[in-house]
Amino acid sequence: METLRFVLSRFGQSLFALLCIVTITFFLARIAPGGPFLDEKAVPAHLLEKMNTKYGFDEPLIVQYGLYLGNLIQGDLGPSFGNKGFSVNEIIAQGLPVSFMLGFFGLGIALIIGVPIGVFAAARRNTAIDYVLMTVAMIGICLPTFVIAPLLGEWFAIELGWFDVALWENSSAWFLGALTLGLYYSAYIARLTRGSMLDVLSQDYIRTARSKGVSPFKVLFKHAFRGGITPVVAYLGPALAGLLGGSFVVETVFGLPGLGQHFIKAATNRDYWLINGTVTVFAVLILVMNFLVDVIQAWLDPRTKSLG
Amino acid sequence: MLRLSCHQTQQGYVSYLTPLGTALLGLAILTLLFTSSCKRESKVDIATREKILLLGNGGEPKALDPHIVSAVGDSNILRATFEGLVAYDPASDMLHEPGVAERWEPNHDFSEWTFYLRNNARWSNGDPVTAHDFVYAYHRILHPEMAAPYASMLYFLKNGSPFNRGELKDFSQVGVKALDDHTLVCTLESPTPFFPDIVKHTTWLPVHQPTIEAFGSMTDAFTDWQKPGNHVSNGAFQLTDWRINAYVKVRRNPHYWDAENVKPNGINFYPIDNTFTEEKAFRNGLLHYTYVIPSNLIPRYEAKEDPNLRSETYAGSYFYRCNVLEAPTDNPDFRRALAYAINQEAIVKYVTMGGQQPAYGFTPPSEAGYDPPRIIKFDPDKARSFLRKAGYESGADVPEFSIILNTNDAHKSIAVAIQDMWKKTLGIEKVKIQNQEWKVFQQTVLDKNFNVARAGWIGDFVDPTTFLGMWKTGDSNNNTGWSNPDYDRLLEESSFSSDTAERYRLLGEAEAILLHELPVLPIYWYTRVYLIHPDVKNWKPLLLDNHPYKHIDLVRDKEALIGKEAP
Numbered sequence: 001m002e003t004l005r006f007v008l009s010r011f012g013q014s015l016f017a018l019l020c021i022v023t024i025t026f027f028l029a030r031i032a033p034g035g036p037f038l039d040e041k042a043v044p045a046h047l048l049e050k051m052n053t054k055y056g057f058d059e060p061l062i063v064q065y066g067l068y069l070g071n072l073i074q075g076d077l078g079p080s081f082g083n084k085g086f087s088v089n090e091i092i093a094q095g096l097p098v099s100f101m102l103g104f105f106g107l108g109i110a111l112i113i114g115v116p117i118g119v120f121a122a123a124r125r126n127t128a129i130d131y132v133l134m135t136v137a138m139i140g141i142c143l144p145t146f147v148i149a150p151l152l153g154e155w156f157a158i159e160l161g162w163f164d165v166a167l168w169e170n171s172s173a174w175f176l177g178a179l180t181l182g183l184y185y186s187a188y189i190a191r192l193t194r195g196s197m198l199d200v201l202s203q204d205y206i207r208t209a210r211s212k213g214v215s216p217f218k219v220l221f222k223h224a225f226r227g228g229i230t231p232v233v234a235y236l237g238p239a240l241a242g243l244l245g246g247s248f249v250v251e252t253v254f255g256l257p258g259l260g261q262h263f264i265k266a267a268t269n270r271d272y273w274l275i276n277g278t279v280t281v282f283a284v285l286i287l288v289m290n291f292l293v294d295v296i297q298a299w300l301d302p303r304t305k306s307l308g
Numbered sequence: 309m310l311r312l313s314c315h316q317t318q319q320g321y322v323s324y325l326t327p328l329g330t331a332l333l334g335l336a337i338l339t340l341l342f343t344s345s346c347k348r349e350s351k352v353d354i355a356t357r358e359k360i361l362l363l364g365n366g367g368e369p370k371a372l373d374p375h376i377v378s379a380v381g382d383s384n385i386l387r388a389t390f391e392g393l394v395a396y397d398p399a400s401d402m403l404h405e406p407g408v409a410e411r412w413e414p415n416h417d418f419s420e421w422t423f424y425l426r427n428n429a430r431w432s433n434g435d436p437v438t439a440h441d442f443v444y445a446y447h448r449i450l451h452p453e454m455a456a457p458y459a460s461m462l463y464f465l466k467n468g469s470p471f472n473r474g475e476l477k478d479f480s481q482v483g484v485k486a487l488d489d490h491t492l493v494c495t496l497e498s499p500t501p502f503f504p505d506i507v508k509h510t511t512w513l514p515v516h517q518p519t520i521e522a523f524g525s526m527t528d529a530f531t532d533w534q535k536p537g538n539h540v541s542n543g544a545f546q547l548t549d550w551r552i553n554a555y556v557k558v559r560r561n562p563h564y565w566d567a568e569n570v571k572p573n574g575i576n577f578y579p580i581d582n583t584f585t586e587e588k589a590f591r592n593g594l595l596h597y598t599y600v601i602p603s604n605l606i607p608r609y610e611a612k613e614d615p616n617l618r619s620e621t622y623a624g625s626y627f628y629r630c631n632v633l634e635a636p637t638d639n640p641d642f643r644r645a646l647a648y649a650i651n652q653e654a655i656v657k658y659v660t661m662g663g664q665q666p667a668y669g670f671t672p673p674s675e676a677g678y679d680p681p682r683i684i685k686f687d688p689d690k691a692r693s694f695l696r697k698a699g700y701e702s703g704a705d706v707p708e709f710s711i712i713l714n715t716n717d718a719h720k721s722i723a724v725a726i727q728d729m730w731k732k733t734l735g736i737e738k739v740k741i742q743n744q745e746w747k748v749f750q751q752t753v754l755d756k757n758f759n760v761a762r763a764g765w766i767g768d769f770v771d772p773t774t775f776l777g778m779w780k781t782g783d784s785n786n787n788t789g790w791s792n793p794d795y796d797r798l799l800e801e802s803s804f805s806s807d808t809a810e811r812y813r814l815l816g817e818a819e820a821i822l823l824h825e826l827p828v829l830p831i832y833w834y835t836r837v838y839l840i841h842p843d844v845k846n847w848k849p850l851l852l853d854n855h856p857y858k859h860i861d862l863v864r865d866k867e868a869l870i871g872k873e874a875p
Contacts, residue, residue, distance in 0.1 A: 034747030038754065043457045044784045046473050050455035083552055084371035085534045094552055150584065158592050164351070165592040166585050167578060168554040252582045255589065257553035261581075270747045 010294065014287040021283040022072065022276065026065055029267075029275045036081035036270045055079075068276070077280070078273030082265065088277035095259035096281065098168070102177050102250065102258060103243040107236065109182025110189050115232065117186070118193025122228070123220055125198060134194065140187025149180040149253040166255035177250040181243050192235060197228035234297055237289030245282045350593030356843040356862045358573060364586045364599040365577040368553050372534040374513040375449040375456045380766065380853070381599070383510040385577055388558050388857045389541040390513040393423045393442065393492070394504045398859040399848045401623075401770045402675055404504050405856065408437055408514070408542065409492075418499040418806045425490040430563035431516050432539075432546040439486035441514040441542075446484050448520070449511060453527035460784075461511040461768065464503065466495045498803040501811075502676075505769040508854070516540040544570045544858040553579060571846075571861040587839065590616075596841040596862070603662050603718060606837055616839045619663040620849040623767035624834030625672055625775060626664075628711065628726075628760050629753065632827050633789035636707055637759045641698035643826040646760075647684050648691035649733040650726055652831055659725050660718070662837045667830035669823055671775040674851055678772040678812050683823045684830050688733045695734050703735025710740035713762035714749040722831065723762065753787050761787075766834070767852060772815050773799070779822055790827030794818075841865075 037043055037051045052058050056067065071078060077088035117137070121130045153176055157165035164171040200206065201224050209223050210216075248260035259278060266274035355362050366381035374386050387396070395407035409423040429437035446465065449456045452474040463469040466483030470476040483495030496503065506512065519540040523531035532538055539547040544566070545558035559574035560567065578595065580586040583602045589595045601609070601617070609617040630637040630646070637643055652666030665672070669680030700706055711727065713719040723741045730736045744752060753761050765785075767774040778785035781796050795818050802814035822828070836853055842865035847855060 034751040038750040047455050079530050084530050166589040253585055255580050255585050261553055268746055
């Protein structure tokens with residue numbers, strides 16, 4: 001019963017947060033100067049007026065907002081002005097799988113690299129290898145993806161010819177994109193894992209286990225790991241959301257048709273419905289991720305449930 | 309830069325890779341096992357063999373409906389899929405190729421043109437292309453409900469403008485008639501000897517009525533008719549695939565009247581916004597042609613004397629607009645001081661570096677024979693004397709004003725150079741450079757809420773009026789507040805003259821007024837710099853860059869060296 005109430009209240013909170021996000025986005029996009037129909041070659045005033053009427057932009061903003069919410073509830077995100085002939089629903093349906101692919105592989109790579117390095121560094125705390133690993137991780141965190149991505153492209157695609165450097169169809173460029181994201185996040189995950197493992201390793205129950213003569217390997221993986229990994233799990237939700245929404249750079253560098261590009265371009269194009277649509281999708285993703293993380297965390301560490 | 313051939317052992321670089329990197333390398337090797345080796349045939353090689361052109365095409369197309377687009381990249385795709393009355397010649401902007409019309413003729417004063425359409429022109433579904441299709445298309449683009457952004461291209465037709473504005477309801481009064489299925493008569497507002505050039509533009513392409521109306525009414529702009537599978541067109545190619553931000557593919561149209569002479573089997577257009585990515589894709593053997601090349605990579609290609617680099621004159625003008633309604637740019641002498649203090653040669657040589665031409669006038673010179681008055685040349689003394697004439701003892705007295713530009717490094721470098729030139733030559737201290745995001749910038753210019761604003765203009769057809777028309781009083785692209793009755797009168801007069809030499813003389817006089825009053829500060833005339841694979845044949849330099857793709861051939865070039873040494 002208590003669990004159900006916890007879930008329901010979290011759900012209600014998420015829904016309210018979503019409504020706020022949708023509302024703020026709608027009005028922010030409309031307050032920004034410029035509009036979707038402006039172009040380098042000026043559109044005559046009478047045509048501009050015509051277009052505004054055609055798409056209902058001459059109605060009071062609050063009426064437009066009501067219409068938008070009504071359509072949104074029915075799952076209709078409206079047309080795109082930057083990609084004429086495509087609806088926002090279609091654009092998201094095309095872009096989201098690409099973003100997911102980048103995000104999941106990126107996260108997988110980040111975990112495969114980051115967690116073992118973190119555990120290893122914690123086990124060899126304050127030795128040369130620990131310092132080296134953590135320095136490398138620090139550099140990794142500081143190197144932005146727009147530096148890593150072109151370098152990976154230059155090495156693995158152009159010099160070595162192992163991958164294609166760009167494009168989507170029949171192209172392996174997406175893997176370089178996932179690798180870029182994975183490397184970037186692996187550095188953070190390594191540091192996070194190390195920190196929390198050290199924290200756990202200094203706990204009383206670990207000392208007890210050690211004094212009882214449990215092998216160091218077993219202490220590390222059986223006793224410490226489950227507690228030590230909790231903050232990493234907590235980080236996965238925001239990280240995946242960040243990977244999905246933050247893949248703009250790798251998408252442009254490797255020419256991948258993900259949602260990240262639309263997220264940015266919609267704003268610069270004043271493609272109102274696409275701005276709202278992409279923001280809504282990312283907001284839903286982040287809210288869902290956070291929700292799932294709460295549940296998983298409670299399962300991993302029963303203490304968190306009572307805090308819920 | 310790391311240079312390794314694929315035969316070198318890995319030991320060479322493991323030594324300086326970090327543990328993180330080692331893990332990465334392991335992963336990459338794993339992937340290598342189930343992907344490809346570096347000796348495979350490149351994508352471009354395969355495409356050449358299959359005669360598919362792989363073209364970088366700038367940004368994602370806004371639409372594939374000829375009546376709602378105006379961007380250059382979009383018009384490239386339209387030129388592949390549609391054919392107008394007159395087609396582009398592969399080697400010269402001045403020549404015409406017959407398109408749907410076999411031949412055409414003007415009346416005595418060029419104010420009425422008759423096009424004789426071929427009997428064998430077909431839509432991609434096999435329907436015949438008739439004169440009625442053109443009438444329907446012109447009705448659609450001019451229809452006020454369509455709100456086509458570039459409808460003004462059809463104001464050449466008699467009553468095109470009032471019909472588009474909704475002042476005239478009856479389309480039969482607009483100057484286009486189908487006498488029968490194969491005869492189209494266009495009656496124009498004024499004599500236009502260069503009308504065949506005009507009808508080559510994408511806005512004059514026909515559309516297939518049953519297709520348009522299967523997905524909505526005539527004036528619905530955002531319908532599914534432009535999607536692959538639905539799209540019906542009459543050009544050498546038909547649309548087969550379109551994925552946003554990934555590709556647009558067109559393949560041979562079997563019903564095209566001249567199908568046997570169409571060289572490529574298809575074209576893949578790749579929207580690659582990031583110019584560095586595009587250049588890398590070229591080196592990686594993924595593209596036959598890049599839309600552009602980042603200007604800071606040009607010197608590197610030039611140093612190597614890379615045969616794939618091409619630099620060609622392009623009908624475009626880069627300039628600054630001055631707001632003549634706001635101080636201090638409301639003073640013509642002050643604008644003259646600014647113009648003569650810009651060292652255009654230095655800008656093209658040290659800043660843009662792409663082989664651009666310093667703009668001494670506004671309209672770029674063209675093979676059509678028009679040469680603009682070349683008045684604006686860097687002259688520090690003249691600039692300083694104009695500054696004094698404008699009432700400033702020294703540049704320090706000039707009130708603060710700004711140059712606005714849309715956020716872009718290339719625009720910024722030019723602005724910084726000009727800011728410095730004004731400071732050094734005129735002593736003007738208080739010039740700010742203000743970046744604005746693209747749409748904000750457009751709104752600011754539209755609202756005339758600026759002193760000096762960056763601008764560029766690409767010609768739509770080979771005639772100086774495509775550049776000079778915008779400075780007429782109240783033109784929607786004027787945006788400077790400038791108005792000059794003599795200028796308007798000369799342009800009007802020129803439009804009633806059917807003698808080209810006389811027209812050019814009148815237009816030259818008009819441009820001289822423009823360059824004397826200077827609502828614009830000319831900076832340079834464009835060049836197009838791009839990379840092209842040696843397999844691509846018959847790709848000739850064109851001023852408007854409108855290549856008729858059916859003539860472009862793909863033949864394996866043994867000499868081809870792309871990116872690195874061939875294995």
